[in-house]
Amino acid sequence: NWAKFSDVADAGDTCYFRGGTYAPTTSTATNYHCWWRNLKGNSASRIYMLNYPTESPIYDFSGFVTVNTDPWCVYLDDCDYLTITGLRVRALAQVASGLGVSRGWAITDGSSNNIMNQCVADSMGGGGFVFGNGSGNTINYCDSYYNADPYSGGSPYGGADGFAIAGGVTQTGLSINYCRAWWNSDDGFDNFGIDGTVTYRGNWSFWNGYIPGGFSTGGNGEGFKLGPTATSKLTDTLRWLYE
Numbered sequence: 001n002w003a004k005f006s007d008v009a010d011a012g013d014t015c016y017f018r019g020g021t022y023a024p025t026t027s028t029a030t031n032y033h034c035w036w037r038n039l040k041g042n043s044a045s046r047i048y049m050l051n052y053p054t055e056s057p058i059y060d061f062s063g064f065v066t067v068n069t070d071p072w073c074v075y076l077d078d079c080d081y082l083t084i085t086g087l088r089v090r091a092l093a094q095v096a097s098g099l100g101v102s103r104g105w106a107i108t109d110g111s112s113n114n115i116m117n118q119c120v121a122d123s124m125g126g127g128g129f130v131f132g133n134g135s136g137n138t139i140n141y142c143d144s145y146y147n148a149d150p151y152s153g154g155s156p157y158g159g160a161d162g163f164a165i166a167g168g169v170t171q172t173g174l175s176i177n178y179c180r181a182w183w184n185s186d187d188g189f190d191n192f193g194i195d196g197t198v199t200y201r202g203n204w205s206f207w208n209g210y211i212p213g214g215f216s217t218g219g220n221g222e223g224f225k226l227g228p229t230a231t232s233k234l235t236d237t238l239r240w241l242y243e
Contacts, residue, residue, distance in 0.1 A: 019055025108132025
């Protein structure tokens with residue numbers, strides 16, 4: 001049970017995830033299937049959430065039928081100074097009613113100074129990596145692909161981004177480095193309507209805006225989407241660095 005670390009991890013701890021496929025033990029009505037909340041490392045003593053060396057842990061929702069309109073695989077709620085490495089979440093399908101979307105990773109609710117390395121979100125019924133309010137977070141070598149929301153009313157396939165920092169949030173000092181987004185039914189990297197600063201280095205975005213696995217049109221299909229805040233001021237800054 002990936003969620004148990006929220007109850008036992010303290011600053012300076014290292015938590016290993018053994019390889020293999022983990023099925024959800026939560027109910028179909030659950031909102032946060034793995035809810036890490038109020039985990040507080042610090043600059044001198046981070047909390048490490050790591051795959052066991054050479055092993056690949058997968059939180060797999062294949063065949064799981066949610067009745068929750070907006071479920072999450074892993075949700076970071078007010079967590080600081082976590083380093084998360086080598087974990088994959090996949091296949092949490094969209095609710096059949098189309099009244100919401102299912103998403104992979106969330107870093108939100110003031111979560112700051114966290115690092116994610118080589119993590120994956122794929123085959124979700126919505127976005128792969130989603131960012132809410134926070135600061136100083138860093139995402140390295142992560143992949144988000146094959147995410148799609150076919151049942152969304154009015155805009156089928158229009159709510160599944162690879163990496164989404166959209167929707168009126170404040171995410172300051174976010175750094176996304178050497179990540180890949182492909183075959184997401186909406187955008188690869190969506191920055192529409194944010195306040196803050198996002199730095200991109202060496203990222204790939206391709207084949208987005210198609211229904212995954214082919215080239216039938218899905219959502220917008222922007223590789224890197226910029227956009228103003230709700231007050232029509234472009235206060236988000238994206239720095240493009242080529243090394």
